[in-house]
Every structure is written in C-alpha cells, then in structure tokens.
Amino acid sequence: MQKLEVQLGERSYPIFIGESLLDRPECLLPYIRGRQVLLVSNETVAPLYAERVRKVLADGGLTVAEAILPDGEAYKDWQHLNLIFDALLAARFSRKATLVALGGGVVGDMTGFAAACYQRGVDFIQIPTTLLAQVDSSVGGKTGINHPLGKNMIGAFMQPRVVLADTTVLRSLPDREYSAGLAEVIKYGLIRDLPFLEWLERHMDGLMARDPALLAEAILRSCRNKAEVVAADELEQNDLRALLNLGHTFGHAIETAMGYGSWLHGEAVATGMLMAADLSWRENWISHQDVARIRTILVRSGLPVVPPPVSPDEFLRHMAVDKKNIDGRLRLVLLRQLGRAVVTDEADRGRLVATLMAGEHLGQA
C-alpha cells in the first residue's frame, strides 16, 4: 500500500493506493469523527462493493445509512442530489455525520457537493471505483452537479478527509471506461511531467493489461502531479490549476454537441488533447513529431483521436460557455512544448478554425 499526502494546510488529507483497501478498517475508521455514516453509491457499483464497505463501518460501531443513485452523468442533477439530502434527513443525521462516496466521478462529485451543503458542511470520504475518478476526482476538491445549460456549473470546493484508491476494483471496469481513465493519466505527462510520459510510453502494454503494480505507480504519479498543482492553487485563482484542463475545452464542446453520455468524458478529453496539440503545432510551439507521439500513445490506450463531425461554428459556440472564459474571452490550454502546458487567450482565430476543421486528418500521422 502506498500513501500520498495532499498538502492543503488544515485541509490536508492522505490518499491510500493499493490492493483490497476496501476491507481495511485502518484506512477508513480513523478518518471518521462522528458515529453516523451515509454510504452513497450507484446501482452498478453498490451490488459489487457496498457490502464490504458497510461491513467495515458497522464492525467499527458506526450507524450506517445508504443512498443508492442511478448510474450515469444524466443523473448528476439536483433531483438526484436531493436523494442524498433525503437520506440524511430521514436518518436524522447531524452535522457530525460523514458521507462516504463509493463510485466513479459522478458519485464523488455529487457526494462531495452534498457534504459541502448539508447543514453547511459535513465530512466526506472518497472511495473512487474508476480509474478516472482515482486519478482525477480524488485530488482537487471540485464537487458539483450539472445544470441544463452547462456542466458542473453548480458546486463547491470541498476536500475529503481521506481517499482510498483500491486498484483491485479496477478489474471490473469496462474497457472503454478504463481507457477513458488513461486519458487523464496521459494528460499529467503532457502538461508537466515529461519523464512520466516516457514511463507511460514504456509501460502502456502492461497498463492495458491492468498490471496492479504498474497501475499503483501510474495512479500515484498522477495524483502527485495533480496534488502539486492543486496545492499551489486550491481555489483556481490563478492560471496554474487551469493547466489541468488540457483538452477539456475542446472535450466539453464534443460532449455538449453529442449529448452527455454518448462520448465518455475521458474519450472527449483525449480527442480534445490531440486538438490542443494540433493547434499548438499550428502556433509553431511543438513539432509535427510531438503531435504524432501524442496520437500514438492515445491510440495505444484505446482512445479516440478523431473528433465527431461538428461544424467549427457549433464547436466555438459550445467552447464559449466554458468556465475558463473570463468576461467573454476564449481561453485555451495549449502545449508550449511537450511536457509543458500554458494558458493563453491569444491563439490565432484562423489557426483555431483550421484545427476545428481538421476532422479525420487528426487521426492520421
């Protein structure tokens, strides 16, 4: 078992990474302050793992209630967030209660936001069960729900008390979701950690075989990268944290244009990262060879690299509502060089449109 401490002053917390952490009381019980725990999960994950977590909590003498949500981004809305509040109030849980999120990013985002709001804030713990959630949502404290007019528009910054990244549970993950998680892993290499990118290029075959030791290493290095960025910019008040959004502005536009759920978030981000790389090449910042290298590792990870047939106008419209745009200017994360991302609002409009029109050419070396 590995341990990474996320340094955020009095909101610091540990991430434990390893096999079968679900069954280890010493990873969970010391981080629960009251006696009341609400276990939040979804209809897919709960039948697989909820009983094991519930047993650890109950054996620890805690009162455990449950809220089981339907599975999917489509349910990341107020109506379903309210199911969590209903369960807390039905159980008459006080502000000393702890919420435990057992599931992917949607469960984590919703549970964290519910914890931020219930009686103006109670503790919460994350047990992410997807690779994406383990390398992304477990660090950063971003929680929230969607609004019909925009993704993640309503939420809070809320840090967990502890995160358990159990590599064993990833075995049950569908291939597509596993690959979507790898997109975010690769992202850390691209934006700030060239040695990690090279490590991933060496070990991608083993990672695709879900080798536990390689997985633990990949998760640790991903979380460490994100933790360093977040520690320097917890509330996203400067450009540092925005670098984590490489590929996300293009990706959000793909997700919005295609309707949430048709592309997985990680898939949209993967193609979005290649689009950002393509524009970075057009800006003369990275080489054609760099772009090819990024395309290759994405393809080896089972990720899509050709955007859907969306017109440049529609792309631009969906990109403009992104949270990164301050007072109307379009801000993008691009690659100044391989392993170093920058935020810019000065990308040339003509080159941007060229990238948006590249379509199938993006998939070709």
Added chain:
Amino acid sequence: MQKLEVQLGERSYPIFIGESLLDRPECLLPYIRGRQVLLVSNETVAPLYAERVRKVLADGGLTVAEAILPDGEAYKDWQHLNLIFDALLAARFSRKATLVALGGGVVGDMTGFAAACYQRGVDFIQIPTTLLAQVDSSVGGKTGINHPLGKNMIGAFMQPRVVLADTTVLRSLPDREYSAGLAEVIKYGLIRDLPFLEWLERHMDGLMARDPALLAEAILRSCRNKAEVVAADELEQNDLRALLNLGHTFGHAIETAMGYGSWLHGEAVATGMLMAADLSWRENWISHQDVARIRTILVRSGLPVVPPPVSPDEFLRHMAVDKKNIDGRLRLVLLRQLGRAVVTDEADRGRLVATLMAGEHLGQA
C-alpha cells in the same frame, strides 16, 4: 453614515449603515471586481427599490441582469434557487460575476447560497431591506435553503464583499415585520450585552417610531455584537456562535408546528426567548423579575409572548431535529444571568416539560 468592519481575515468586509445608501455608488462599486452583476430581489421589494440600485450599477458601466423571486419563506427552496442559476447562465455570466441581494433574509440567504455554488463560488453583496436581515443575516455568512424535512438544512458559509444597511428603506416595512426584527435586536442584549438591553429599554418608544438615528445605533450595536461572536467562531465549530440561537430551538419548533409563514421567524424567536428565560428561571439561574423584564420589552416591541397550543410531545419532536443537536442530545441556549447566555445539554427534562406546558402563563407577570 456609519461603518463597521467585520473582521474575518481575508474574508473581512464592511457594513455601511445610514440613510439612502441605495443611491451611493461609493458604497457599492468599489466592491465589485468584474463587469457582470446579477441583481436578485423579490416581487415585493423590486418594484420599490430595484431601479435605484440598477441605476447605480449601470451608471458604473456594469452589465446588469435581474432575477426576481416570489416573496416568502415558502419559496426558499431548490426550485426557486434554480431561477438564479438560470438567470446567470442565460446571461452567460462568468466566475467573475457578482450577485447583489436586494431584499429580506430569504433573498439574502438564497442569493448568498447561489453565489457560493455558481461555478463553485462568485462574489456577492447584501442590501438587506428588513430590520431582521440588517441585524441578523448581514453578519455571519450563513446562507442556504429549506428542505421539506428541515429549515436551512442545505447551505454554505459564504461572506459578502460588503453590506449596505439603508435605514430609509425600513420606513416601508409592515409593523409586524419591523417588530420581528426587534426580536433579534433584543436578543443581543440578552445574550451578551446588558448595557445594550438597558439602552433598548430607554429608547424603545423612539425605536417603535422608527427614529432614524436610534435605528442606526441599534443596527450598529446589533451587528457589532454579532460580528464579535462570528469572528471568534466563523464556522460554528465551538459553542460561542451557538449563543446567537437563544430562543431559536423553541422558535423553530413553533414555526414547524404552525407551518412556515404563519408565525414570522422573529415572532417565534421572541416567544422562544421568553420560553428559554422561563426555563432558565426554573433552573434557578435568573430571577422571576428578570423574566418579567424580558416579557415587558418584548411586549413593548409588539412581539408575541405566548406560544401556540402545541403539546410538549410535539414540541420535543420538532426541537430534536434542530442543527444544534449533536449525536441526538438536546442542546439548548439558556440564560445563566441576564446578559449572559450559555449552551447546555443538561437542562432538567421535567423543568423543560414544565416550560413547554406553561402556555398562556408565559404571558402573565
């Protein structure tokens, strides 16, 4: 114009108190960081004052959008909070937007919570238009909405950038609402400021006539008392801040039993404070004369002092869901002496039931 600085480190902010502040750009514009402002008000207040605020903002070169909510505690729910998000997203406002709350406590609570959640946090400004909101909601950062199973159960701690307490707007306040505000003013005297209580006893006739100078003084001293308590316990992590809830546990039970909106919050708190005083007398902490003195000033303020006919069982049931109860123990704010409140979970059950059964006797000397 008077100015009170609420000391909360980097979240410190000023409260301006005085006449016709609504028209003074120097109280508003320096506290707005971006160029986008959403003015949130309700259907009662907006026709009276929104145009004046809108003019100050527009003359300052800002883009102003509006969200007008229906008036009343009954609408302090998610559906109506969502109207604020709808307006923000329809206007495509960024995370540099500022929300301005123009109205009573409901508008302030909802606007502050919307600001806490929109894109995980944007600025907000309070222009409270009721006496209750000026002396209570303008300090403390408590924001939120109701849930069918409990009041203020969903919310956030969120400090405003500035508060404008315009004494002129109080002239249009209905008598009942004005008196309800006085209940919270009197509370500060009872819990921690005996000289202020004596000042109120001397000046209650002038205050009932809404004398502007006396009003400004009463608001300033109320806000200063609350600011001192909040500065020492911003996130309600010790018992200090709980003292502000004198009368509130009894009061919430009255409001819940009678249905929100039948008793005004301040009216329920007034009767609740007399019930707390009665129990404090039964505990042998304050004298019968002290209780009479509290009853007298409440009656002079036009406030009810007799609880509705609710059985002790029902009272206890509604009191038990109060946020102040940790892990199931009933905690109450009582008066150790006149001008000094304490939090206790050791009130004698028999004496508590005696207070709950006192009914009309509470109204008699």
